[in-house]
Amino acid sequence: MNLFADIRALVLTSLDALVADGVLPDGLSRQAIAVEPPRDAAHGDMATNAAMVLAKPAKMNPRAIAEALAAKLADDPRIGSAEVAGPGFLNMRIETGVWAGVLKAALTDAGFGRSSLGQGKKLMVEYVSANPTGPLHVGHTRGAVFGDALASLLEFASYDVTREYYINDGGAQVDVLARSVYLRYLEAHGQDVAFEDGTYPGDYLIPVGKALKDKVGDAYLDKGEQFWLQEVREFATAAMMDLIRADLAAVGIRMDNFYSEKSLYGTGRIEDAIQTLDQKGLIYQGTLEPPKGKLPEDWEPREQTLFKSTAYGDDVDRPVKKSDGAWTYFAPDIAYHYDKVERGFDELIDVFGADHGGYVKRMKAAVAALSDEKVPLDIKLAQLVKLYKNGEPFKMSKRAGTFITLRDLVDQVGSDVTRFHMLTRKNDAPLDFDFDKVTEQSKDNPVFYVQYAHARINSVLRKAGVDVSDATLAAADLGTLTHAAELKVAKTIAEWPRLVEIAAKGHEPHRIAFYLYDLASDFHALWNRGNEDVSLRFLQEGDNATTQAKIALIRAVQVVLAQGLGILGVTPAEEMR
RNA sequence: GGUCCGUUAGCUCAGCUGGAUAGAGCGCUGCCCUCCGAAGGCAGAGGCCAGAGGUUCGAAUCCUCUACGGACCGCCA
Numbered sequence: 071m072n073l074f075a076d077i078r079a080l081v082l083t084s085l086d087a088l089v090a091d092g093v094l095p096d097g098l099s100r101q102a103i104a105v106e107p108p109r110d111a112a113h114g115d116m117a118t119n120a121a122m123v124l125a126k127p128a129k130m131n132p133r134a135i136a137e138a139l140a141a142k143l144a145d146d147p148r149i150g151s152a153e154v155a156g157p158g159f160l161n162m163r164i165e166t167g168v169w170a171g172v173l174k175a176a177l178t179d180a181g182f183g184r185s186s187l188g189q190g191k192k193l194m195v196e197y198v199s200a201n202p203t204g205p206l207h208v209g210h211t212r213g214a215v216f217g218d219a220l221a222s223l224l225e226f227a228s229y230d231v232t233r234e235y236y237i238n239d240g241g242a243q244v245d246v247l248a249r250s251v252y253l254r255y256l257e258a259h260g261q262d263v264a265f266e267d268g269t270y271p272g273d274y275l276i277p278v279g280k281a282l283k284d285k286v287g288d289a290y291l292d293k294g295e296q297f298w299l300q301e302v303r304e305f306a307t308a309a310m311m312d313l314i315r316a317d318l319a320a321v322g323i324r325m326d327n328f329y330s331e332k333s334l335y336g337t338g339r340i341e342d343a344i345q346t347l348d349q350k351g352l353i354y355q356g357t358l359e360p361p362k363g364k365l366p367e368d369w370e371p372r373e374q375t376l377f378k379s380t381a382y383g384d385d386v387d388r389p390v391k392k393s394d395g396a397w398t399y400f401a402p403d404i405a406y407h408y409d410k411v412e413r414g415f416d417e418l419i420d421v422f423g424a425d426h427g428g429y430v431k432r433m434k435a436a437v438a439a440l441s442d443e444k445v446p447l448d449i450k451l452a453q454l455v456k457l458y459k460n461g462e463p464f465k466m467s468k469r470a471g472t473f474i475t476l477r478d479l480v481d482q483v484g485s486d487v488t489r490f491h492m493l494t495r496k497n498d499a500p501l502d503f504d505f506d507k508v509t510e511q512s513k514d515n516p517v518f519y520v521q522y523a524h525a526r527i528n529s530v531l532r533k534a535g536v537d538v539s540d541a542t543l544a545a546a547d548l549g550t551l552t553h554a555a556e557l558k559v560a561k562t563i564a565e566w567p568r569l570v571e572i573a574a575k576g577h578e579p580h581r582i583a584f585y586l587y588d589l590a591s592d593f594h595a596l597w598n599r600g601n602e603d604v605s606l607r608f609l610q611e612g613d614n615a616t617t618q619a620k621i622a623l624i625r626a627v628q629v630v631l632a633q634g635l636g637i638l639g640v641t642p643a644e645e646m647r
Numbered sequence: 648g649g650u651c652c653g654u655u656a657g658c659u660c661a662g663c664u665g666g667a668u669a670g671a672g673c674g675c676u677g678c679c680c681u682c683c684g685a686a687g688g689c690a691g692a693g694g695c696c697a698g699a700g701g702u703u704c705g706a707a708u709c710c711u712c713u714a715c716g717g718a719c720c721g722c723c724a
Contacts, residue, residue, distance in 0.1 A: 088684040103690050106663070109670085117668065120705070132704075159705060169671090201724065241724050247723055284698065295700050308719065331724095358721055371720070385650060385720090390720040399724050427651050451652075454718080495660075500717075510687050558695085571661050584661060587671085601680085609683050616715075646686080 071175045071182065072567035073168070078105040079146070084142035093138050107565060112151070114161035115561065121158040130159030130604050138507045165517035169560035170548035176552045176563055177544040181639035183633050185571040194410055195221040197421035198318065198325075199236040202238035202310040203247045205274055206317040206476040209423055212501065213452035214476070215492045215639070217421040219579040220450070227574035232415070233326045239307050240331040240402055244269065247310065248303040249325050252290070254279025255302075259291060278309045292469075305403050320469030321489060322639050329350040330408075331639065334402045341415045343440065344375075344390055352378040354441055358386065371392050377404070382435035391392045404436045411441045418447040420575060421497075448577055450497050459645045465470060490517040493583045493638050511646075516587045520631065523590035524612045526597065527628040528644050534621055536614045543622035549618045555607060562592050566630050579638065593627050 081103065088094040103124075108117040121136035122264070128135065133154055140160055150163035189311045197217025200210045218233070225231045238244075250270040258280045266273040272391045274385050282290075282305055290298040308471040318325065321326065334340055347353050377400070390401040409416055410504035418437065422429065430449045437447040457464035457474060464474070479488045482505055482616045494516055495501045531538050566585070571582040599606035606612040608620045632642045 087692075102665090104663095105667090106666090109662095109667070113667075118668085122666080125704075152695085159667065161667095238724060243724055250660055360721075371719075374722075389721070393724070396722085398722075400724085403724095424652085424718055426719080430651070451718090454653075479706085499660085500653085518686085522684095525682070533683070569663075579663090581663075584671090587661095595688085597683085601682055601685085601688070604682080611683095646684090 071172065071179065072185070072569040072571070073164075073172055073564045074105050074107075077116055077162070077164075078103070078118070080143065080146055080148070081105060081120055081139070084122065084139055085124075087142050088135075088138055094124065094130075094135065094461075095128050097450050100124075100415065107561070108159075108161060111558075113149075113155065113159075115164040116162045117141055118162070119158075121154075121160060124158070124268075132550060136160045139613075145484045149641060162343075166552060166557065167417075167549070169557060169564065170551065171247075172498055172564045172624055173548055173551075173560055173626045174544045175484045176566075176629050177540040177622060183226070183566050183570055183630065185567060185574055187225040187571055187574050188224060189229040190228060190230050190532065191226055191416040192414055193229040193417040193419065194231070194232045194234055195223075195224070195419045195421065196234045196236055196410075197250045198314075199238065199242055199312065201238045202307045202314065203243055204310065205271060205313055207473045208455045208457060208476070208479060208503070209452070211321065211476045211488065212455050213322060213481060213493050214323055216319060216450065216452050216497050217419075217577065219489070219493055219638050220419065220421070220577055221601075223570070223574055223579050223582065224577075227568060229417075229574075232322075234326045236406060237311065237323045237330045237332075237397075239326055240335055241399060244303050244307060245299065245304050249295075250297055251282060251306040252298065252302055255282045255290065256355075258283040259288065275306075275315065279467070281309065282306075282416070317476045320477060320483045320492055326488050329406065331402050331406065334405050335411075336606055338400050338406040339409065340397060342378075343408040344401060346408065347377060347436075347439055350439060352381060353390070354378065356387065358389070377436065379432045379435035379439075380514050382438045384435045385432040388432045402431065404440070405519075407433065407437050407447070408440045411437065411445050413446060418445060420447065420449045422449060422451050424451050427451055448518055450577060450581075452497050453500045455492070455501045455503050458502060458507075459474055462508055463502065464505075481504075487517050490520070490583060490639060490640045493580055494587075496578070496580050516583070517640070518636070518646075519594070520586045520590045521640075522646055523593045523630055524631045524635070524642045525646045527593070527624045530608050530621065530624060531628075533610060534617065536617055536621070538618075538621055538625065540625065543618055543625055546618040546622050547615060548619050548622055550616050551623055555606065556620075556623060559589075559596055559627060561593045562589050563626050566633075582634050582637050584632060586638075589627060589630060589634075593624065596624075606618060 082100060085094060087099070089096050093526060103118065103120045105116055105118045108114060121132040124135055128291040129396050136154040140154055143149050143152040143162065148165055148168050150165045152160055152162045155161050169546035187585045195217050196215045197409050198206070198210060200206055206214065221231050226395065241349065246268060247270060250265070253265060253269060254275045257263050285305070342618060355371050355375055356375055356376045358376070360369045372393040374389040374393055380386065381390050388400055390396050396500045420433065431613055433449060434447050434502070437445060487508050491503060492501060508517065509517065551557065569581060573579060596606065606619070608624060610616045610620070635642045
């Protein structure tokens with residue numbers, strides 16, 4: 071149940087009644103009518119802007135509409151009062167019994183909080199998609215966690231979600247990987263090797279070189295690239311993908327599918343995709359203008375095969391073939407997205423790293439062209455993560471092989487902390503990650519604060535001494551929950567379904583994290599009230615009925631916390647240690 | 648030169664897609680532990696929402712310009 075949606079529906083039927091009464095003209099758009107919690111709790115529980123939205127098209131005074139609407143609304147048993155305020159706001163107070171209904175729904179309705187927004191539509195979230203050349207590092211981790219939480223959020227909102235990883239195993243970087251592994255292979259045979267520019271010096275390739283030796287023995291020794299490059303490339307890529315899969319598992323990520331770029335080559339898929347664009351008149355031979363501002367030193371104009379992405383909002387047309395006739399990296403990406411469209415996805419989401427910002431417009435243009443603008447593609451950029459230790463910035467150097475990996479994070483602070491913290495910021499804002507602060511066990515640390523709330527509720531349940539099954543709690547008389555601090559908690563719970571919908575619509579999982587913090591905060595506040603006011607303690611000795619009502623309230627909090635943490639991929643702690 | 652993102656309290660950040668007197672944490676000030684868990688709690692001070700125009704009943708939110716910070720910008724992925 072979504073109380074805000076219910077009340078909005080009530081507002082709409084009340085408007086129908088006003089139309090029937092001849093008070094309001096018919097046929098007005100109701101799109102913009104919203105029912106929201108007012109900023110200031112003194113204004114009531116819910117507010118609607120209906121009168122102000124309708125005033126202009128109806129050519130009526132907003133306050134007059136509001137007055138008429140208020141009279142209709144007041145007839146509903148759920149509405150305690152409806153008052154006109156300001157320029158035409160309508161503030162409503164909800165009968166306290168309604169909140170009890172929300173709590174019961176949270177306890178007994180497995181679908182509580184879920185949204186029907188997605189209506190079972192097929193949606194793909196493509197995320198991580200890191201080059202298969204090494205372990206995942208911090209930057210990847212943010213995109214991975216973000217994409218995963220977004221996918222879970224959309225599942226919770228009734229989308230049929232596929233999580234997919236695009237393996238860039240077709241380009242030159244895989245040759246570099248193969249050569250680097252070959253060096254480690256030689257090393258495993260006791261040779262001295264030097265890692266020059268254009269090779270990957272990281273230690274993580276040592277075991278891969280050994281494994282290669284175990285597999286092929288000395289077969290590749292003293293042989294030219296033509297004898298081993300292809301085999302080593304495949305061997306190395308497979309090894310890297312195993313590594314990456316394990317990295318992902320360490321933060322609780324399981325992909326539904328891994329899609330290989332290489333699998334597109336030699337199958338005619340790329341040609342098909344480009345031809346599809348060509349048939350729409352979007353492919354031509356041409357020469358690009360040099361980029362303005364800083365001029366590349368070796369710039370010379372060359373004729374290339376270009377995609378007319380400017381027809382779909384890009385700034386310049388983009389090459390799909392190099393001047394030597396080979397595909398650019400963009401071409402297989404077009405084919406890959408064409409494949410997504412052909413697989414029947416209704417919506418697509420790509421999660422990219424911040425360094426791919428310049429890539430967004432052309433990819434959107436390609437998908438728009440390939441799907442005749444029928445399949446929306448949203449591209450979310452995961453901004454940079456700045457690492458700190460003891461408040462000091464942490465320098466990473468990829469060249470020296472001293473970059474911080476996903477494993478470093480998980481080993482030091484754990485998966486839960488890593489995930490939650492990375493989701494406490496909008497994806498498009500840079501994120502600070504301080505190794506010391508994120509593991510601090512105090513209120514300053516949202517991860518701890520939210521998990522602590524969950525664990526604290528567990529502690530009460532253990533000590534309750536009454537039947538605390540959800541069915542029993544839901545059947546309890548919740549009419550005894552009348553204190554403002556208790557109702558505050560119930561109201562926050564009532565906002566949960568609405569928040570899920572907002573977060574899902576905006577593809578913004580960070581809203582879940584902030585909501586959970588607010589809910590935990592309301593709960594902790596209520597708990598602390600019990601320190602001064604004995605009647606607010608959850609366990610009322612000798613009064614099982616009241617105890618059960620209070621426990622119903624906090625158990626509902628726990629249910630929502632668990633749902634929310636589940637979306638974020640964070641374990642709800644049973645107890646704190 | 649262009650594109651994208653950002654700019655909100657001393658600091659770190661939210662702000663529900665245009666609503667009422669802009670919120671939270673930290674820090675600061677003042678109170679509060681015999682009490683279901685004080686690894687805190689309650690209250691208070693603190694704002695020209697970067698700046699200037701515009702759109703309208705109404706703007707932190709939408710549009711234009713400017714300033715500052717970051718990312719990116721042909722045959723690398």
